Amino acid sequence: MAHAVEEAGPARPLTMADGTPLKVALARATRRSKIRAFLLVAPLLLFILVTFIFPIVDMLMRSVDNPEVNEAIPQTVAELENWDGEGLPQDAVFAAFIQEMGDRSEGQRRNIGRMGARLNYEDGGFRSLINKSQRAAAKIQDDPMQFALVGFDERWEDKATWPTLDALAETPEFAEVLPETAALLRKWETGNSPFAEKTPKPETYPTLLTELESAQADGSLDRLLPLVQAENEELAALLEKTATGAGEIRENPLRFALVGVDPDWGKPRTWTIIKQVSSPITFSYYLNAVDRTYDIEGNIVMQPEWKQIYVQLFMKTIYVSIGVTVACLILAYPISYLLATLPPSKGNLLLILVLLPFWTSLLVRTTSWIVLLQTQGVINDTLVFLGILSDDNRIEMIYNMTGTIIAMTHILLPFMVLPMYSVMKTISPSYMRAARSLGANPLIAFVRVYMPQTVPGIGAGSILVFILAIGYYITPALVGGQDGQLISNFIAYHMQKSLNWGLAAALGTILLAGVLVMYWLYDRLVGIDNMKLG
Structure with a gap:
């Protein structure tokens, strides 16, 4: 018997009431x-x-951002790339530097000011050097030889040099050997005249150089020097020295001119520092933050001993944070246990007392400790009244590390109590009763049964207090004095006073990295999953 099988067609998709596919x-x-x-x-x-x-991204960028020098003197930076660091840079560097420093536009003046501040972080005194050179750059462009003479020998800047030459210009011997110079000096208005000029006319300086070089070449200078020597021996030696170096001065006027503005421009170290900080990205802030720096050859070396402060500050900050964390743990554990085991009515009252500091300003709590801990404060007065201390032997507990630790422990104590209390509250009393019924004495039962269950709260409170303590600022600033300052106080100093934001950012980044490393270690050793905040 045959059965007919009807083939089913393709399944139709389910649709909504309006026909839209489900x-x-x-x-x-x-x-x-x-x-x-x-x-x-x-x-x-x-x-x-x-x-x-x-803010964190901005801090990370500021810690390596270094645009100041490259924005202010880009041509000079480009020319310095061809300098091997031996001796002074090539003349093109001096020419580019003077040209860029002589730009009087508002934007360039602002860039040069920022560059001076940046270079001053590397070597104190750079800001004044840049400012002085900026003021002189335009004058150098107009009259380089005047500054070049001073750069060649600073005696050309002596107030008596040019008046003495002016007096000698009236003599026939001087006019014969240096005729054009004598003529220009006679045109120099001196004295108390309203038209008096402080320095000779600009064309006097190149003219003097040319004639001194010629006079030495033809031997006529030897006839003039005895006359000058009779008037001023030092001036005669100066003329002879200048005649010998006249060719070099005329070949490199800008180099000598810049050295004439300040002798530091004649030191390779000055240009080495500029070259080292000319890169748009720098790690010098991080080196400074760990008491290192670059030497003149670009090697990483230790800072001078009097500058080695930041590593010690980091270590002191870590020690203080650990000490405050341990102190908070010792004080908070019995308080938390009491909160968790008291009847609700009494426990809630004690909990309110624990939370009470949160209802008071941090500044008020900190200044209260100043009143309590100062030499003539409540604690010292009480100890003197009880006869424990004599009035002449009061304890110094403020404006030092002692005051910092005491105040920070009090302020951070609730942050340790609350996580431990929240964990202890969940521990059933039946565990302790079971341990006692199995023969354990109260101490053994507490240590081996109760305490291990509080580890998540201990971990949560400890890591919270440590992280807060390592970055604390206001309390060490108010009660710490010079001895109780932590790394956060120096970060604030560089941001608010020295305006070295790059170094402040580097210090902050290292502090952040340290916290992350500590968090990672905690996760590896204890397990972050075991940390409970409640």
């Missing part, structure tokens, strides 16, 4: 729900980006 409708609904969820968290996400992520 799969498409579900995708649209899911997409709309995701958009709504994102819009709900968008304000919080934006807040975190603006107040947390962007």
Whole structure:
């Protein structure tokens, strides 16, 4: 008997009432729900980006950003690339530097000011050197020989040099050997006349150089020097020296002119520092933050001993943070245990006392410790009243490390109590009763049964207190004095006073990296999953 089998056609997709495929409708609904969820968290996400992520990114960029020199003197930086670091740079470097320093536009003046501040971080005194050179650059461009003479020998800057030459210009011997110079000196208005000039006319300087070189070549200078020597022996030696070096001065006037502005421009070290910090990206801030620097050959070396402060500050900050964390743990553990085991009515009252500091300004709490700890404060007065101390032997507990640790321990104590309390509150009393019933004495039961269950709270409180302590600023600033300052105080100093934001950013980045390393170590040793904040 045959049975006919009817083949089914292709399955039709499920649709909504309006004919839209169910799969498409579900995708649209899911997409709309995701958009709504994102819009709900968008304000919080934006807040975190603006107040947390962007500042950290900006700090990281500032710690290596180094545009000041390259923006102010780009041509000079380009020419310095061809300098091997031996001796002074080539003449093209001096020419480019003077040209860029002589630019009087508002933007360039601002760039040069920033460059001076940046270079001053590397070597004190650079700011004044740059400012002095900026003021003189335009004059050098107009009259380089005047500055070149001073750069060749600073005696040309002596107030008596040119008046003495002016007097000698009236003699026939001087006029015969240096005729054009004598004529120009006679035109120089001196004395108390309203038209008096402080220095000879600009053309006097190149003319003097040319004639001195010629006079030495033909031997006529030997006839003039005895006359000058009779008037001023030092001036005669100066003329002879200048005649010998006249050719070199005329070949390199800008080099000598810049040295005439300040002798530091004649030292290779000055140009080495400029070249070292000319890169748009630098790691010198990080080197400075760990008491290192570059030497003149570009090698990483230790800072001078009197500058080696930051490594010690980092170590002191870590020691203080560990000490405060341990002190908070010792004080907070019994308080947390008491909070967790007291009846609710009494426990809530004690919890309010723990939370009470949060209702008081941090500044008020810190200044209260100043009143308590100062030499004539409440604690010392009480100890003197009880006869424990004599009035002449009061304890110094403020404006030192002691005051810093005491105040920070008090302020951070609630941050240790709350995580431990939240964990202890979840521990059932039946565990201790079971241990006691199995023969353990109270101490053994507490150490082997109760305490291991509080490790997540201990870890949470410890890491929270340590992270807060390592970056604390206001309390060490107020009660620490010079001895109780931590790395955060120096970060604030460089941001607010020295304006060395690059170094401040490098110090902050190292501090952040240290916290992340500590967090990683905690995760490896204890396990971050075991940390509970409640």
